[in-house]
Amino acid sequence: MPLSTQSQADIDQYILIASxxxxxxxxxxxxxxSFKDHAIFNATQNGLKVTVEDSKCLQxxxxxxxxxxxxxxxxxxxxxxxxxxxVLLDCLxxxxxxxxxxxxxxxxxxxxxxxxxLTLFLEEGGVxxxxxxxxxxxxxxxxxxxxxxNVTNKVILQSDSLKEAFSELDMTSEVLQITMSxxxxxxxxxxxxxxxxxxxxxxxxxxxxxxxxxTKLQTNRYKISLLKPSTKALALSCKVSVRTDSRGxxxxxxxxxxxxxxxxxxxxxxxxxxxxxxE
Amino acid sequence: MKFRAKIIDVGCLNHxxxxxxxxxxxxxxxxxxxxCDHLFFVLSGxxxxxxxxxxxxxxxxxxxxxxxxxGVSADANEIxxxxxxxxxxxxxxxxxxxxxxxxxLTKKNCPCLTLAAxxxxxxxxxxxxxxxxxxDVIPRRLWHDFREPQMPDxxxxxxxxxxxxxxxxxxRMKNLSNYLVMEANLNGEMNLKIETDLVxxxxxxxxxxxxxxxxxxSQSTSASHRDSEFMAQTxxxxxxxxxxxxxxxVNPSRAMCNIVHNRILHLIFLHEDVSLQYFIPAVx
Numbered sequence: 001m002p003l004s005t006q007s008q009a010d011i012d013q014y015i016l017i018a019s020x021x022x023x024x025x026x027x028x029x030x031x032x033x034s035f036k037d038h039a040i041f042n043a044t045q046n047g048l049k050v051t052v053e054d055s056k057c058l059q060x061x062x063x064x065x066x067x068x069x070x071x072x073x074x075x076x077x078x079x080x081x082x083x084x085x086x087v088l089l090d091c092l093x094x095x096x097x098x099x100x101x102x103x104x105x106x107x108x109x110x111x112x113x114x115x116x117x118l119t120l121f122l123e124e125g126g127v128x129x130x131x132x133x134x135x136x137x138x139x140x141x142x143x144x145x146x147x148x149x150n151v152t153n154k155v156i157l158q159s160d161s162l163k164e165a166f167s168e169l170d171m172t173s174e175v176l177q178i179t180m181s182x183x184x185x186x187x188x189x190x191x192x193x194x195x196x197x198x199x200x201x202x203x204x205x206x207x208x209x210x211x212x213x214x215t216k217l218q219t220n221r222y223k224i225s226l227l228k229p230s231t232k233a234l235a236l237s238c239k240v241s242v243r244t245d246s247r248g249x250x251x252x253x254x255x256x257x258x259x260x261x262x263x264x265x266x267x268x269x270x271x272x273x274x275x276x277x278x279e
Numbered sequence: 280m281k282f283r284a285k286i287i288d289v290g291c292l293n294h295x296x297x298x299x300x301x302x303x304x305x306x307x308x309x310x311x312x313x314x315c316d317h318l319f320f321v322l323s324g325x326x327x328x329x330x331x332x333x334x335x336x337x338x339x340x341x342x343x344x345x346x347x348x349x350g351v352s353a354d355a356n357e358i359x360x361x362x363x364x365x366x367x368x369x370x371x372x373x374x375x376x377x378x379x380x381x382x383x384l385t386k387k388n389c390p391c392l393t394l395a396a397x398x399x400x401x402x403x404x405x406x407x408x409x410x411x412x413x414x415d416v417i418p419r420r421l422w423h424d425f426r427e428p429q430m431p432d433x434x435x436x437x438x439x440x441x442x443x444x445x446x447x448x449x450x451r452m453k454n455l456s457n458y459l460v461m462e463a464n465l466n467g468e469m470n471l472k473i474e475t476d477l478v479x480x481x482x483x484x485x486x487x488x489x490x491x492x493x494x495x496x497s498q499s500t501s502a503s504h505r506d507s508e509f510m511a512q513t514x515x516x517x518x519x520x521x522x523x524x525x526x527x528x529v530n531p532s533r534a535m536c537n538i539v540h541n542r543i544l545h546l547i548f549l550h551e552d553v554s555l556q557y558f559i560p561a562v563x
Contacts, residue, residue, distance in 0.1 A: 087478050090454045094482065096447030117479075127444060129482040 016043050016079050016111040019071035023107035023122060025258040026064065027092040030085060032236050032256065032266045033060035035229035039085035040138050041118075043111075044078050051141045052085060057271040058226045059142055060233070068262050071108075079111060081135040083118055091131040095124040104259075111135075144269040150245040153180035153214040155187050159237045159254070161208035165189055165200045166231045169224060173198075175273050176224050180244060181217040187242075191224070210239065220248040221273040233266040248272035280416070281349040282313055282358055282384040284339070291342045292380060296371045297528040298337060298553055303364035304526025305333055305557070310417065310425050311392075313358045315348050316340070320364065321425045330560040331519055334428055341552040351419055358384070359417035359425060362392060370394045370410035377408075390414050428558060431545055433537035434511035437463040439546075440484040442534060445471075446524040448482045453517045455480065458562065461520075462512035463538055465489050470510070473517070490535050511538040513561040520544075523557050531555070 020026055033039070033052045040051040047065040066072040095105050108121040117132040169176065170193035179188040187202040187209075204212040230252055234240060237254035244250055252268040286292050302309060302320045312319040318339055324332035339346045350356035374380045374396035385393040391411040398406045417425070439445060448471055452459055456473035463469040469484045523546060531548035538544055541561055548555040 084477050087455060090451045091478065091480060094448055094451045094480070095444060096450075125444070126486075127440065127482060127484055129448070129480060131478060131480045133478045134476070 013112050014073075014110040015075045015113045016109075017071060017073045018043075018048065018069045018109045020068075020107045020109075021070055022104040022259055023092050024097075024104060025068060025260065025262070026107065026109075027089055027097075028236060028258065029062045029064060029256060029264050029266060030089055030092070032233035032254070033062050033229075034085050034089060034232070035060070037084050037086050038082055038136075038139070039088070040080070040082050040141055042078065042080050042138070043074055045074060047072070050085075053142060054226065054229075056142060057223070058229070059144060059269045060229065061267045063265045063267070065264070068258070068264065079113075080138040081111065081114075081118065082138045083133050083135055087133055088118075091120055091129075091133065092122070094122055094129050094131070095127070144249060144271075146243075146245055146249055146251050146269055150247075151243050151251075152216050152246050153218055154211065154241065154243045155180065155202075155204075155209060155214070156211035156239060156241045157202070158208045158210065159234055159240050161202065161206070162240055163231075163234055166234055169228075170195070170198055171224060171228075173224055175221040176227055177219060177221045178242070178244070178250065179217075179219045180214045180242075182214045183217075186212070186214070211241075218244055218248070220244060220250065222250055222270050223273050226270055227268075230268045230270075233268065237266070280351055280358055280384065281347065282382075283345070283347050284343045284382045285345040286342060286380045286382075287344045287378070291344075292371075292374065292377065294553075295337075295342050296368070296375070298335065298555075299364060299368045299371055301526055301528045301555065302333070302335055303368040304528075305331075305523065306364060308361060308363050309333070311360045311362055311414075312425060313348055313360070314350075315346075315356060318342075319427075323424055324558065324560065332428060332558045334554075334556040336554045338552045355419060357422075359422055360384075360390075360392065361415040361417055362412055366410075366412040367392070367394070370396075370412060373408055373410070374398075384414075385411070387411055390416050428556070431537060431539045431543055433545065434509070434540045435463045435465055436490055436535060436537045437465075437467065437469055438488045438490060439534040439536055440469065440487060442524060442527075442531075446521075449517065449521050449524055452480060453521050457517060458514055459517040459520060460512055460514050461536075461538065461544060462510040463487075463536075464510050465507040468510075511540040513538050513541060513544045513559075514563070515544060515559050516562055519559045523559070527555070529553055529555055 036052050036054050042049045050062045053059045105122050105124040110119045117134050120131040122129040170191040172193035173191035177190040185201045186204040189200040191198045233254045237256045239255040241253040250270045254266040256264045256266055306322045310321040312321055318337045320335040322333035324330045350358055377396035377398055379397045381395045383393045385391050392414050394410045396408045400406045452473045455478055456475045460472040467487045467489060469487055470481055472481045529548055529550045531550045533549040536546045544559045546557040
């Protein structure tokens with residue numbers, strides 16, 4: 001059914017309508033968190049928050065603010081549902097992941113409320129695709145209780161500088177160790193693999209380091225298998241903020257600029273692998 | 280029985296290579312039928328190949344500079360060979376820059392199609408690469424298995440949308456489902472649909488146009504009786520359709536399909552002198 005023939009009655013039923021001139025602005029950011037099938041959608045007046053979790057140790061959130069959408073209407077305070085993210089991504093890219101300038105897929109996403117499917121209307125070059133993705137009961141996302149007042153150490157880096165390190169991470173190492181400290185080595189990434197140990201050090205006065213706020217020496221280990229999915233977000237982003245709190249929880253916040261130059265955020269939370277005795 | 284042919288023109292060679300590549304993507308084994316005027320690559324709908332059949336027809340004058348054929352007898356001046364098109368495709372790959380390519384039916388340890396490519400060389404001494412492709416000569420009593428398929432009495436005939444768009448839609452749908460429903464009407468509208476426990480997806484194409492068939496430009500008998508809104512549909516194994524869209528390298532100037540309601544999808548690609556027909560049976 002083409003977009004124009006939707007009757008007013010149909011439109012009135014929807015409790016959430018979000019439209020984009022370029023569906024890539026949504027699909028790209030969702031790819032950054034697509035490491036598990038189940039995605040929890042949470043829509044409020046401010047925009048859309050999509051959450052994906054793994055093993056109760058890793059959580060990724062993508063935030064797409066309401067003003068990214070050309071149309072964003074929500075009739076309730078909060079709308080929540082869960083869909084299969086892989087299916088959603090296949091639907092959003094049904095006309096191919098074309099990067100031809102000037103050619104883009106228009107999207108209108110509608111939701112009728114509890115028990116109804118998430119309906120997508122996609123249009124490119126006069127061809128219309130209608131997708132009805134079944135929704136599930138939304139699970140409650142884990143609260144990592146990551147609070148900015150408990151943050152011990154924080155650095156903001158240009159993503160390019162981390163991309164190289166992450167693309168060369170020694171995957172034979174089980175963990176990635178992050179050391180942050182007000183004195184040398186400032187910010188260090190270490191792996192312990194079959195072929196030896198590797199350390200990447202970032203000096204605090206490097207051009208790549210936009211902000212350096214470390215109050216206390218902290219060394220924590222994180223499972224590489226858990227952090228690997230975050231490289232998808234890193235690849236898309238232009239800046240990344242790395243924070244750890246007093247419990248050693250890691251927060252990675254990525255600033256992602258879309259095709260139209262607008263800014264979205266992707267956030268990863270990861271539990272530490274084990275306690276490492278502080279020196 | 281005698282067959283020898285020669286290609287000199289590089290354009291013809293490339294064109295022939297693309298056709299063979301397409302055929303090799305679509306079938307592991309097929310029949311090459313040679314007549315004085317035409318070459319045919321034929322795949323007949325065996326259960327083993329999932330019931331799909333293919334009919335690819337080339338006029339020899341458009342490809343070959345020399346073409347000599349003596350069939351099994353004067354009244355049946357044809358040769359039927361069974362071969363793996365992959366072998367022919369691989370042989371042609373090494374002949375990409377050849378000055379000439381000769382193809383000959385030979386008898387070595389077994390019957391072979393011998394392809395000799397004369398490659399350019401700097402020294403002036405010619406270099407020839409020879410490939411022997413084993414073939415089975417099909418006896419005359421079995422020829423009737425490889426006759427041109429009858430144009431089915433279809434319900435709807437319609438031009439296909441741009442193949443690139445159709446391919447990306449089918450590729451995504453294949454990720455989501457094993458089966459696809461293709462439906463079309465005489466109003467130039469075509470839909471591709473899938474439905475699973477997780478999702479239902481429908482892509483609507485319109486203004487595609489319905490090709491005029493027959494001398495009076497009318498659609499076939501069963502089609503002309505139909506209401507133009509009537510959607511003829513067929514449910515397909517999505518991999519078969521994807522394989523065809525992925526494998527084809529003929530970049531047809533005309534692409535169309537005929538649908539026999541709930542029975543078969545008949546795809547027709549026309550490119551200059553090549554016609555490629557592909558039949559995908561409906562699954563219930």
